[in-house]
Amino acid sequence: MMTLTLHRLDLGSDAQAADCLTSIDPRSALLTATDLSATRGDGVFETVVVVDGVPQALDAHLDRFERSAAMLDLPAPRRDLWRLAVLAAADELREHTARGAVKFVMSRGDEAGEAVVPVPTGWAIGFAPDSRPGGTTPEVDVVLLDRGYRHDVAQTSPWLLQGAKTLSYAVNMAALREARRRGAQDVIFVSSDGYVLEGPNSTVIARIGGVYVTPPAELGVLPGTTQADVFSALSSGGDPVETRVIDVAELRAADAVWLCSSTRGAAPVRSLDGTPVPVDAHATDRMNDALNERTA
Numbered sequence: 001m002m003t004l005t006l007h008r009l010d011l012g013s014d015a016q017a018a019d020c021l022t023s024i025d026p027r028s029a030l031l032t033a034t035d036l037s038a039t040r041g042d043g044v045f046e047t048v049v050v051v052d053g054v055p056q057a058l059d060a061h062l063d064r065f066e067r068s069a070a071m072l073d074l075p076a077p078r079r080d081l082w083r084l085a086v087l088a089a090a091d092e093l094r095e096h097t098a099r100g101a102v103k104f105v106m107s108r109g110d111e112a113g114e115a116v117v118p119v120p121t122g123w124a125i126g127f128a129p130d131s132r133p134g135g136t137t138p139e140v141d142v143v144l145l146d147r148g149y150r151h152d153v154a155q156t157s158p159w160l161l162q163g164a165k166t167l168s169y170a171v172n173m174a175a176l177r178e179a180r181r182r183g184a185q186d187v188i189f190v191s192s193d194g195y196v197l198e199g200p201n202s203t204v205i206a207r208i209g210g211v212y213v214t215p216p217a218e219l220g221v222l223p224g225t226t227q228a229d230v231f232s233a234l235s236s237g238g239d240p241v242e243t244r245v246i247d248v249a250e251l252r253a254a255d256a257v258w259l260c261s262s263t264r265g266a267a268p269v270r271s272l273d274g275t276p277v278p279v280d281a282h283a284t285d286r287m288n289d290a291l292n293e294r295t296a
Ligand code: PLP
Pocket: 047, 198, 199, 200, 201, 202, 203, 222, 223, 224, 225, 226, 227, 260, 261, 262, 263
């Protein structure tokens, strides 16, 4: 990932949004060593794909950012300010790349700062992602890994923050390393009681008996913005879509499976635990064409 632009947000100010935003050298230092993002992974983030300087599904990302902040008892993000930060970063990206991404982050703040309750730290990074949904989306070999929580963990143990997009992604990265050790490139997490959840950085769509199905947010999975746009496109085209629980046996018998995320688009799954899964290139192209045709 190459960082191309960086903006700092002043989250302690009530000034107009434009006065709370500073564009800085992307290589300059931004955080103190005692910022809670660095010391505890305590914060939330979003990554928006940017096409020709225009962030895609920005409102859906801002909605999810607010939802994650509320789940972590962080102050409600000022939507006007975060929107402006993403638009500014996206606009600056235009001169570097036709397809980039903006990651925007709010940490709980500096634990060694002067305020009794830390003022959150905010920043937005414009970057060129390693993988792109334009062109062919690579097929992926996937392993199923037990996340170790029941399907109802979000209700029984909300402090585990399942379904929030927090900065604590070390477990997700470890799962991807485990996939590589097993000769695969990606993961689908399953609950300890056998339900399909999500990837470490993607939403699962399976086509089961001709119906496109994705697991519900109630299972403690992140509501995917890419999956939502794929479902809108599919249902406008007359294809049946459904959000419901999927058990592992159903996934293994699915007609086709995809992993969806902002930077990747819809990536077809080629195998599950080493067993081939049919790849529907036509449906994959339709999904990615619909994503590429979004204007915002
Ligand atoms: N689920 C998880 C855990 C993720 O981290 C992500 C994105 O990174 C997604 C799903 C896909 O979300 P989106 O399509 O909004 O990028």
